[in-house]
Amino acid sequence: MATEPIAASRPAPSGPWRIALRRLRRNRVALAFFGLFVLIVAFCLAAPLWADNVAHTGPNDTHTLGKVSVDGEKREVVSIEGKPIGPLWLGAGGRFFLGADGRLGRDEMVRLMYGGRTSLLIAFAAGLITTVLATLLGLLSGYYRNWIDPVISRSMDVLWAFPVLLLAISLGLVLAVGGLHIFGLYVPSGSIWIPILIIGVVMVPYMARPIRGEVLSLREKEFVEASVAQGAGSLRIMFGQLLPNLASTIIVFFALNIANSMLLESALSFLNVGVQPPNSSWGTMIATGNDLITSAPLLTIIPGTMILLTVLSLNVFGDGIRDALDPRSKVRLEAHAGMAEPVGTAV
């Protein structure tokens, strides 16, 4: 007669995602920075509200000869010498909150919000493209050891060998002039899709290589063998078994990649090969501000600070996610070499 198994004295264990969520919730610092990120996004999304109701001007509206009344006194937006008005804060009811952005007399605050939307959009979209492509390529080349792996790996090697900034600038210059004609699609030269595609593609090798590395080690594990023994086909193994196990790595990489993409976009825009007028981004704002840096340093400092805060939040939060998903994770150094990592950064 068998002994009846005694019911376990503790509640059923939670799945790994729930445990991770709990750990993440306990990480005050990471949550705080996520909050900061959300705040920044909300700030930028509020651009039209601010522009219409407070500043009463658009991001590209110039006020070179305009005047604004501050505490009853009328002041020139741009002085005769060409010096733009400094931050008025609430002195004019919110107009020119951060001052004017130079000779053109545009509202810096409005531009900051609209520029932020561009920067965030590009970083996020590029990050998405990079992540999807890198995951696919990493999976394929890590799983299939036949001809697929060498082809993909060599291609990644070639991209990797091309100095990142040179490549991005080259593509930026070329595509900014003529736009992009590919597979019957036409992307006009001023579109923000150009920088999105450039950054998205250029960053792929830095993520694909570490993902491939992880796939290589995952595929040796027993659960893959078990799957094969059950007759699972390659696609099912790749997407049903390997991908879920990669999920935590991919999530962390994605967050860090958005951060790096934002930095690369700002560098390209600073060099005038990224976002093109009439669009603007924090990077282009730094470029225009740089011309006036001695007389109006805030015009440079402020957009750069926004980039710093956004990237910082993403980095800290990305780290928080990594810690939550596996607090004792052996740092996979090839993994580390891919992301949050100056090789993919613009210097």
Added chain:
Amino acid sequence: MSAQPLLSVSDLRVGFVTEGGRVQAVDGVSFSLAAGEVLAIVGESGSGKSVTAQTILGLTRGPNARIEGAARFRDTELLAAGDAELRRIRGNEIAMVFQDPMTSFNPVYRIGWQIAEAIRAHRPETGKQDAHGRAVELLEAVGIPNAAQRVDAYPHEFSGGMRQRAMIAMALALEPEVLIADEPTTALDVTVQAQILRLLEQLNRERGLATILITHDLGVVAEVADRVLVMYAGRVVEQGTLDEIFYDPQHPYTWGLLGSLARLDLPRPHRLPQIGGAPPSLLDLPQGCSFRPRCPHAFGRCAELPGLDARLPDAPEHRDRCWLDPESKQQRRVVEGEIGLEAPK
């Protein structure tokens, strides 16, 4: 025993502060080790056996650890010993080998170099040549063939069994009095396990090396041990000589361990016997006897924690933590003619 024991542990308690709460890994463990004796500590994972051993050598000290009690080695109180004192004793007088020899050696240095390092740390006057030569001798002593070539190999170039032998060789380098072996065979193949056990038994016999052998496998114990300590959820639940534990076990958990041993000399059972339930979470221990949820013989009194007492008049050193009277124990532990753990019919 008239001679003073080499190592004497009294009421050792080790708690850890973790993110889930406070965990009492070791809760009042006492034992002694005489010179030349082999003591086996048996238990499942989480029973506290490894933590006990590591605490003796001060490896568990840290900001999250709460250590109480005493562990006396010769004239030194180990739990209170300073760093310099501990360093002198580690490797030199008390040596330890761990479960996984692959990760226990530094992968970037040669085996011989790592052994020599141990030697020269305690005997700095030893020259490099001498230390190297000594390393070769040690490898030979533990039965590694071709020691003179092997000594310059890297850990990953050894097989699992040889790596463990090399670990033992390194532990013996300074001729310690006590060897603590923490699950030395768990990571090895069964045939290799037997070899390592035989080596330990040989070292004990030939050098009088007192040994604490920590394992979850009672079968391993039968080969080598003089005395046995059975641990469960941080406490000792039974202790006695090898014969006492194997032929006259008093605690239901011990019955379960014995009953679940695979035996070649008996007809095959219908089902491999097992102890029902699961080891308790140390964060959530039951009141009273911690084995109670899994014990088919539990009754009212078990809500009160039994003391570790000698309950047999002829065996004053045979202690256990079970309220059942000795006659009941004799009856209940027999299942289908052999010792086992099942509910009475």
Added chain:
Amino acid sequence: MARFVARRLVGMVAVLFAVSVMVFVIFNVVPSNPAERMAGKNAEPRLVAGITEEWGFDKSWPEQYVTMMKKVFSGDLISYEGREDVDERIVEGIPATFSLCIGAAAIWMFFGILFGYLSAVKAGGWMDTWLTVLAVAGISMPVFWLAAIFLNYLTYKTSIFPSGEYVEFTTDPFEWASHLILPWVTLAILYAGFYSRVLRSSMLDVMNEDYVRTARVKGLSERRVMSRHVMRNSLIPIVTLFGLDFGALLGGAILIEKIFSLEGVGQYGFEALEHTDLPPIMAITLFGAFFIVFFNAVVDILYAYLDPRVRLGTEAR
């Protein structure tokens, strides 16, 4: 070993070849006519035709490619814009680029390792928290922005530091250094932050390894445990990452060189890009790619040396 090196060399050449083809293709997609631009505005068609023939712009692309590559390696490469000798100009730019990279590397490795070590050893404490904050901030800021701010406050407003421009070491070592301090610090802030975090997490992993426990249980002094066992293993990833970063930096420090007017190879590269001047672009890209690929190979070899497990590809038995 020799076979390994030989295979890597072949791989390197193949990759460089592919890069050069990529550059050529990218810039020939642009519907620009270099002959027209060289001839200047409103030039006579005859002049344009003459230039076209002289420079071989009328030949097929593969032919143009081959001609250009021959020129790259023979040192005869002349730029379309300015008609100057590309190779000469690159060589002129090398001291500035190398001074920038090597100096910055020395600074960032020193601070990165120091801060990483402190963070790891005092993990969880206030020093660790603050150093981590600094480190993460360092890798989160746009490098060119930091450079612009430094220039503004430390050069333009206060003249503490000279404004860019490279001074030869042989001319005046002190000036050489003082002109490079700002660029060095700007670069170092980014990389030091990164390396301190890598070392911190590498050390924390290693300190939890079984062999560190073994080292302690052998009775080794804490100092020896840290230096011979912890650091020796923790520094392996640092060394390999450094190889990759340094290699990439040599060809790619465009922004810093430009902002500080260092007239190095990177700045030349950017100017060439602005003018869509293919010869220097090709040469400089290959210059950068060469170092990336070279250091990649060095790192692989070094890694095998540092970690015996990797050496012969033998699995642990």
